[in-house]
Amino acid sequence: MPEDRVFDERQFLRVFVKHEGSIRAYGRSLLPNWDAVEEAMQEASVIMWRKIGQLQSEDDFLPWAKVILRYEALKLRRKYARDRHVFSDNLIEMLAKEGLEQIESFEHRQKAMEECLQGLSMPHRELVLAPYVADNAVTEIAERSGRTVNSLYKLLGRLRLKLRRCVEERLGLSAMEGITT
Amino acid sequence: MISPGTGNKDSLDRQRLVEDHFLGCLSDNQSAELETMLLDDQALRNDFRQAATLDSALRDIALRQAAESVLSQSPSRSSRRARFGRVAVMAGLVLAVVAIWLGINRLRYPTVAALTAVTGDVIARANTRILKARSGRRLWSGMEIEASGGHSSAVVVWKDGSRMKLAGNTRLSIAVLDGRKRVALSIGMIDCDIRKQPQGKPLIISTPQSRLEIIGTHFRTRVTSSQATTEVTQGQVRVERVSDGKSVMLTAREKITVNGKSELEKEIFYWSDRFRGGASGQRRISSAIFQQTEGFEIESRRSNSRFKGAERTRRNNSAVSGVLE
Numbered sequence A: 001m002p003e004d005r006v007f008d009e010r011q012f013l014r015v016f017v018k019h020e021g022s023i024r025a026y027g028r029s030l031l032p033n034w035d036a037v038e039e040a041m042q043e044a045s046v047i048m049w050r051k052i053g054q055l056q057s058e059d060d061f062l063p064w065a066k067v068i069l070r071y072e073a074l075k076l077r078r079k080y081a082r083d084r085h086v087f088s089d090n091l092i093e094m095l096a097k098e099g100l101e102q103i104e105s106f107e108h109r110q111k112a113m114e115e116c117l118q119g120l121s122m123p124h125r126e127l128v129l130a131p132y133v134a135d136n137a138v139t140e141i142a143e144r145s146g147r148t149v150n151s152l153y154k155l156l157g158r159l160r161l162k163l164r165r166c167v168e169e170r171l172g173l174s175a176m177e178g179i180t181t
Numbered sequence B: 001m002i003s004p005g006t007g008n009k010d011s012l013d014r015q016r017l018v019e020d021h022f023l024g025c026l027s028d029n030q031s032a033e034l035e036t037m038l039l040d041d042q043a044l045r046n047d048f049r050q051a052a053t054l055d056s057a058l059r060d061i062a063l064r065q066a067a068e069s070v071l072s073q074s075p076s077r078s079s080r081r082a083r084f085g086r087v088a089v090m091a092g093l094v095l096a097v098v099a100i101w102l103g104i105n106r107l108r109y110p111t112v113a114a115l116t117a118v119t120g121d122v123i124a125r126a127n128t129r130i131l132k133a134r135s136g137r138r139l140w141s142g143m144e145i146e147a148s149g150g151h152s153s154a155v156v157v158w159k160d161g162s163r164m165k166l167a168g169n170t171r172l173s174i175a176v177l178d179g180r181k182r183v184a185l186s187i188g189m190i191d192c193d194i195r196k197q198p199q200g201k202p203l204i205i206s207t208p209q210s211r212l213e214i215i216g217t218h219f220r221t222r223v224t225s226s227q228a229t230t231e232v233t234q235g236q237v238r239v240e241r242v243s244d245g246k247s248v249m250l251t252a253r254e255k256i257t258v259n260g261k262s263e264l265e266k267e268i269f270y271w272s273d274r275f276r277g278g279a280s281g282q283r284r285i286s287s288a289i290f291q292q293t294e295g296f297e298i299e300s301r302r303s304n305s306r307f308k309g310a311e312r313t314r315r316n317n318s319a320v321s322g323v324l325e
Helices: A009-028 A034-051 A058-080 A089-100 A104-120 A122-133 A136-144 A147-176 B009-023 B028-040 B042-071 B075-107
Strands: B111-126 B128-133 B138-139 B144-158 B164-168 B169-175 B180-194 B204-207 B210-214 B217-223 B226-233 B237-241 B247-250 B253-258 B265-271 B288-292 B296-300 B306-308
Touching: A009 A034, A009 A104, A009 B042, A034 B247, A089 B009, A089 B028, A089 B042, A089 B164, A104 A147, A122 A136, A122 A147, A122 B042, A122 B128, A136 A147, A147 B009, A147 B042, B009 B042, B028 B042, B042 B306, B111 B169, B111 B306, B128 B265, B138 B217, B210 B226, B226 B237, B237 B253
Parallel strands: B180 B204
Antiparallel strands: B111 B128, B111 B138, B111 B144, B144 B164, B144 B169, B164 B180, B169 B180, B180 B217, B204 B210, B210 B237, B217 B226, B226 B253, B237 B247, B253 B265, B265 B288, B288 B296, B296 B306
């Protein structure tokens, strides 16, 4: 148990939940797949809990948590480097450093994404969410629709780009309307 | 910010590469190509991080909807939307609590190894609890692993990369005390590939009949109710007889059987798990273990045939040529 903690268990849980989306998104920019991100998050959350005594205020939590996750991500990167090409330490450090400076709200992006998803047809929405549902979800959709998996992934790429543009437009509009990001 | 419009083909191709990265669709060459672009282009790196954030947002939405479809009772779309917010918050809190609980659990029981390549009927025991032994299960000091039945097997992978393969009908327990790994092999067979251990802290394997000290090596040890046999293919293993403390040091290609009765005598063996015929057209036999005595005889596990070696060629202690009788 960490000694002289400013944060007790409940406070740690509250602040962790508040920033979990941002921390996870930061991990995704550094690691090649979601299994690696979850593994890094588990290790990082243990370390955060152990070192919570270092924190003096809630405002410091997110950058501090990202630094811990960055360290775990670099360690994990070496494990995956055996199987296939992964980004070099040089690029990961660059992405990590620039990501630390990023202060956009994950919640606002997520809200914008939910609104943009509603603008897609039901089959397109199902396709966009399929890769996160199960490993073979896209294959199942291909079999049902009579299309090739390859063509579905091309469509998936286009839909994701469309969603990204939609989210940027919504965030731009929100900023213009005075909603802070 | 994504380049506006679709007029800039190069920019669009780069964006697609980024999306394909997050979809897991890139070949190694394409991934290397994307890396080169990212190293040179800060704007692309900004896009890359935005794409990561949105990938994360999509995943959260997909997982929440999957949870919602399980929890939702009403077929009505409007009532489902009304509960969406509450379910989302609950799901987030549950995930966070589980993450914290797992974190605290890990502090209390630090991981010393993991179970992989689980096939057949394998269980793990922690104190009196029986845990599901799936591949990827983390193991901590004091746990017992049992592979029941001849068809079962599993591999224990320690944090330093050392590996122990459990054959069927094998039971062992693991521990780490003062930085030293300890294994108690009650019965069965393990095939081990052990990385070099820290100075003064060899891995210890205890059987009812013997005690092995391993510094860094590849070996196999088999325990029955009456004896323990150890065969070393690489490195060194000290084997001590529990009944009287007598010990021998085994090196590569040496084996010993400890049964509390006879003298501790080392034997030479050749151990091949893939046996290939030579250029003269000799038959290929797989999974053969053989022992050199006066000439040498080979028993093939698979074909139940026997043959005598007429000529030996050894590469890395793993290949021998011979003639089928």
